[in-house]
Amino acid sequence: xxxxxxxxxWLKAASGTFTGTLAGLAFETIPFLLMxxxxxxxxxxxxxxxxxxxxxxxxxxLSILVAxxxxxxxxxxxxxxxxxxxxxxxxxxxxxxxxAFLLAAPLANPMTVISTFVAFxxxxxxxxxxxxxxxxxxxxxxxxxxxFTAGKRPSSDIRGRHGQAPESRFTRLxxxxxxAPPRLPAQGPRRDGGSRSSLAxxxxxxxxxxxxxxxxxxxxxxAGITIAAMARALIPTRAILRSLGSPLAxxxxxxxxxxxLSLCSSADAFVARSVxxxxxxxxxxxxxxxxxxxxxxxxxxxxxxxxxxxxxxFVAIVAAVVGAVTLTAGLLAEAL
Numbered sequence: 001x002x003x004x005x006x007x008x009x010w011l012k013a014a015s016g017t018f019t020g021t022l023a024g025l026a027f028e029t030i031p032f033l034l035m036x037x038x039x040x041x042x043x044x045x046x047x048x049x050x051x052x053x054x055x056x057x058x059x060x061x062l063s064i065l066v067a068x069x070x071x072x073x074x075x076x077x078x079x080x081x082x083x084x085x086x087x088x089x090x091x092x093x094x095x096x097x098x099x100a101f102l103l104a105a106p107l108a109n110p111m112t113v114i115s116t117f118v119a120f121x122x123x124x125x126x127x128x129x130x131x132x133x134x135x136x137x138x139x140x141x142x143x144x145x146x147x148f149t150a151g152k153r154p155s156s157d158i159r160g161r162h163g164q165a166p167e168s169r170f171t172r173l174x175x176x177x178x179x180a181p182p183r184l185p186a187q188g189p190r191r192d193g194g195s196r197s198s199l200a201x202x203x204x205x206x207x208x209x210x211x212x213x214x215x216x217x218x219x220x221x222x223a224g225i226t227i228a229a230m231a232r233a234l235i236p237t238r239a240i241l242r243s244l245g246s247p248l249a250x251x252x253x254x255x256x257x258x259x260x261l262s263l264c265s266s267a268d269a270f271v272a273r274s275v276x277x278x279x280x281x282x283x284x285x286x287x288x289x290x291x292x293x294x295x296x297x298x299x300x301x302x303x304x305x306x307x308x309x310x311x312x313x314f315v316a317i318v319a320a321v322v323g324a325v326t327l328t329a330g331l332l333a334e335a336l
Contacts, residue, residue, distance in 0.1 A: 004248070005013075014233040014234060015233070015261035016233060017229075017233040018229050018230060018232075019229075020232035021232045021233065021263070022225060022226060022229040023227040024263065024267075026225060030079075032076045032077045032080035032216070032242070032264075032267045033077055034080075034210075034214055035080050037080075037083045037210045037213040037214045038206075038210045039074075039080075039084055040206070041159075041205075041209040042092070042206055042210075043084075043087050043207055044087060044090075044091075044206075044209065045202045045203075045206045045209070045256055046202060046206075047091075050106045052088075052091050052093070053091070053092060053277075055070075055095060056093060059270070060069075060096060060097070060147055061106065061144070061147075063094060063096075064096055064097055064100045064140060064143045064144070064147070065140070066097075067088075067097045067098070067100035067101040067104065067143070068100050068101075068104040068108070068136055068139060068140060068143075070099045070101065070105075071100070071104035071105035071108060072104060072105070072108035072109060072110075072136075072254050073109070073137075073220070074105045074106065074109055076109065076156045077106050077111075077112075077265045077266060077292070078105075078106035078264075078292050078293070078294075078295070078297050078298050079264075079297070079298065079301060080101065080106075081101065081102050081105040081106055082301050082302060082305070083213055084101065084105070084225065084265065085098045085099070085101050085102035085134075086305055088099070088101060089267035093149075093318070094147065094150075095146055095148045095150045096143045096144070096147035097143070098142050099314075100139055100140065100143035101140065101145045102183070103135075103138070103139035103142060103143070103293045103294075104135070104136060104139045106265040106292035106293070107131070107135040107136075107265060107289070107292040107293060108130070108132055108136055109265075110137060111132075111265075111266045112265045112266055112269075112292065113128050113131075113132060114128075115266045115267065115269050115270070116128035116131050116269040116288065118269075119270045119272075119273050120267035120269065120273060120277070122157075123273075123277065123278070124267055125277075125281055127269070127281075127285075127288065128269075130285055130286070130329070131269075131288045131289060132321075134275070134289050134326055134329055135288075135289045135292070135293070136283060137222065137325055138289060138293070138318075138321050138326075139293070141321050141325070142293075142317055142318055145317055145321070146314075146317075148254065153231075157288040171306045176242040185331075193217070197249050213222075213264035216269065223300050225297050227296055227297065227300065231260045231261060231296065232260075232261050247282045247327060247331060247334070248327065250280040250283040250286075251282050251283065251285075251326055251327045251330065252281040252285035252323065252328050253280075253283050253286075253324055254272075254280075254282065254284065254285065254286030254287040254290070255286045255287075255290050255319055255323050257276075257283070257287055257323065258277070258286065258288075258289075258290040258291035258295060259290065259291075259294065259295050259296055259315075259319070260295075261275075261295055262287075262290075262291035262292075262296070262297075265291065268287065268288060268291045268292065269288060271287075271331050272284045272287045272288050274293075275287075282327070282329070282330040285326045285329065285330060286322065286323065286327075287328045288318060289322050289325070289326055290318070290322045290323075293318050294314075294315055294318045294319070299311065299315060302314075
């Protein structure tokens with residue numbers, strides 16, 4: 001049976017949106033994942049645990065603030081922060097500190113701030129300031145919640161054996177094609193004054209470990225961006241705009257849209273302006289703050305390292321805090 005003209009036109013438009021979004025996401029996210037895994041391996045090979053811990057205060061709340069500051073200096077998107085946050089946790093830093101870095105880095109880095117400024121230039125709304133301020137406030141609150149709920153839980157409690165989540169069918173998919181991770185050389189000097197490993201050994205181990213992490217996490221990233229591209233192709237913009245009635249509804253729409261349709265932290269500002277502005281800046285704020293912190297593709301990537309129940313709880317906490325913060329900010333702005 002031949003498709004009707006309208007159905008054929010919709011299918012053509014949806015397939016074009018899917019392929020274009022998928023290609024765009026691949027070009028935007030894969031380089032950052034590679035950068036993140038390389039930085040992660042460099043930290044593991046060259047930065048001793050003691051040196052990294054000295055960078056962060058023993059007070060866990062001050063450690064969260066330092067993580068927020070350092071995250072603002074790392075120019076990578078949300079996909080690249082996952083391996084870095086995981087490495088911080090493996091180095092013995094608190095889970096709340098790693099969570100603060102994971103949430104703040106993609107939202108507060110210079111690339112995201114500049115892209116937000118450019119996207120909303122001329123609108124009369126300093127959205128880049130609102131995004132940065134509300135994002136860092138939300139990240140701090142979420143990290144505090146993680147600190148209270150996780151406490152001094154050991155890193156092995158959030159990962160499976162050998163630092164990985166428990167195996168599933170998807171985890172085993174393609175596992176035979178990826179070799180086991182190499183053992184990085186020991187750090188620090190020996191008692192006799194010699195070095196435990198040469199510079200060449202460390203560089204070789206860094207490259208091997210980075211390639212393993214990249215191939216291992218890349219499977220999940222590809223699955224995540226494929227799902228995100230399908231969602232963007234199938235969900236019509238008109239249906240989104242019809243749900244922007246009240247500030248509460250607009251905030252909820254912005255959160256849901258960010259989780260499903262978020263592309264990359266440096267490109268989300270242009271998506272938010274084209275979809276929501278000037279209809280609802282409440283939806284814009286919710287979209288811009290939640291998207292870099294957690295979205296569909298990032299959830300799939302995190303599922304490689306975090307147990308399903310804790311990942312679901314983390315996603316719910318992030319969405320609830322961001323929704324409360326952005327909604328409160330929007331209501332206060334209207335009142336003033």
